[in-house]
Amino acid sequence: MISQKMQGLVDNNSVIRQMFEEGKRMALEFGEDKVYDFSLGNPNVPAPDKVGQTIENLLKNEDPVMLHGYMPNAGFTDVRDRIASSLNRRFDTSFTADNIMMTVGAAGGLNCALKALINPGDEVLTFAPYFVEYRNYVANYDGVLKEVAPDTETFQPDLEAFKDAVTPKTRALIINNPNNPSGVIYPEDTITAIADILRKKQEEYGTEIFIISDEPYRELVYTGAEVPYITKYYDNTIVGYSFSKTLSLPGERIGYLVIPSEASDHDRLFQAVTIANRVLGFVNAPSLMQKVVAECLDEKADIDFYARNRDTLYDALREYGFSCIKPEGAFYMFIKSPTPDEKEFVSRAKEEHILLVPGSSFACPGFVRLAYCVSYETCVNSLPGFKKVAESFGLIRK
Numbered sequence: 001m002i003s004q005k006m007q008g009l010v011d012n013n014s015v016i017r018q019m020f021e022e023g024k025r026m027a028l029e030f031g032e033d034k035v036y037d038f039s040l041g042n043p044n045v046p047a048p049d050k051v052g053q054t055i056e057n058l059l060k061n062e063d064p065v066m067l068h069g070y071m072p073n074a075g076f077t078d079v080r081d082r083i084a085s086s087l088n089r090r091f092d093t094s095f096t097a098d099n100i101m102m103t104v105g106a107a108g109g110l111n112c113a114l115k116a117l118i119n120p121g122d123e124v125l126t127f128a129p130y131f132v133e134y135r136n137y138v139a140n141y142d143g144v145l146k147e148v149a150p151d152t153e154t155f156q157p158d159l160e161a162f163k164d165a166v167t168p169k170t171r172a173l174i175i176n177n178p179n180n181p182s183g184v185i186y187p188e189d190t191i192t193a194i195a196d197i198l199r200k201k202q203e204e205y206g207t208e209i210f211i212i213s214d215e216p217y218r219e220l221v222y223t224g225a226e227v228p229y230i231t232k233y234y235d236n237t238i239v240g241y242s243f244s245k246t247l248s249l250p251g252e253r254i255g256y257l258v259i260p261s262e263a264s265d266h267d268r269l270f271q272a273v274t275i276a277n278r279v280l281g282f283v284n285a286p287s288l289m290q291k292v293v294a295e296c297l298d299e300k301a302d303i304d305f306y307a308r309n310r311d312t313l314y315d316a317l318r319e320y321g322f323s324c325i326k327p328e329g330a331f332y333m334f335i336k337s338p339t340p341d342e343k344e345f346v347s348r349a350k351e352e353h354i355l356l357v358p359g360s361s362f363a364c365p366g367f368v369r370l371a372y373c374v375s376y377e378t379c380v381n382s383l384p385g386f387k388k389v390a391e392s393f394g395l396i397r398k
């Protein structure tokens with residue numbers, strides 16, 4: 001008999017992952033080009049050339065014992081140094097290697113941060129809609145995830161509701177900027193307001209409340225919009241970054257945490273996340289990939305590729321009568337379901353071989369998520385199917 005904690009997870013296995021499996025099955029049955037799989041945030045753009053070149057160089061020129069060996073649990077010091085310098089250059093911060101811990105992607109980093117902070121029963125807040133794994137990650141450490149309902153017109157945080165949701169048990173707030181699944185960016189005045197609320201609540205309750213800023217999409221912005229660097233607004237902050245999306249390396253599992261020196265009890269907190277990295281079984285982030293990303297810090301995702309997909313789908317879906325916010329960042333579109341039960345919409349789309357994820361998977365029923373990190377052809381070829389779906393819900397006349 002498996003553990004009680006895992007029974008729940010096995011019974012409710014991720015809808016997104018199930019969709020992904022279903023997409024693979026449908027591609028075999030109907031042909032790859034007849035299935036429009038918008039279910040998973042798996043970038044379709046290849047990694048920048050520099051990634052492959054750097055791997056070749058490292059394998060040719062570096063000492064293999066060093067390259068593939070164990071290292072400090074926080075990662076190679078020279079890599080952490082280079083990441084700190086790159087952040088300082090871009091965001092006018094003053095980090096050193098002592099502020100950076102290399103992680104196994106954003107997922108590994110979030111787990112280390114939560115393990116370091118959470119006592120059983122502690123509450124962690126997040127704004128709906130949110131990345132569905134947060135609930136599981138918080139539960140790993142016997143914390144309780146509490147969601148703050150969204151303003152479904154703008155998908156910006158409802159700050160009044162947030163203020164009311166903070167209690168003496170609140171240990172952390174997870175924010176995700178730019179946001180998966182809504183594609184919105186929380187601007188500077190929102191971040192300032194969140195920071196003000198938390199500072200007051202810390203004082204009122206005599207507690208420490210951390211912002212954990214989950215930022216795998218930081219570099220994926222379309223309109224030149226700024227994504228505020230959160231450590232500049234609030235001291236008790238942990239930033240989680242990942243190269244999964246920016247460098248199209250999700251399978252390589254590489255990212256980092258930033259623990260600013262201003263965070264309360266910084267040295268012990270840094271030790272705690274580092275030891276968490278070890279005892280959770282990651283031990284350290286993949287060694288070769290640490291060296292690779294250190295050489296590729298100035299490389300960028302092909303944002304024009306995603307922008308073209310976004311514009312093509314957004315313009316067509318609006319024309320067919322669907323309603324959704326134009327994404328400012330990440331590579332997701334959050335579409336309002338034309339019928340109250342969005343699962344009905346998802347099923348109807350599937351009949352046209354279009355795979356979408358129900359918003360209830362992101363604590364936001366009534367909407368569906370479309371991940372447009374797919375080929376341009378997939379976007380264009382899916383449009384007749386979307387049109388038929390729109391017709392069947394009476395959004396446009398035949």
Ligand SMILES: Cc1ncc(COP(=O)(O)O)c(C=O)c1O
Pocket residue numbers: 041104105106107108131176180214216241242243244250254255
């Ligand atoms: C908001 C968010 N956080 C974290 C992750 C996990 O990213 P990683 O592959 O770096 O673990 C994802 C992946 O899709 C995500 O969308």
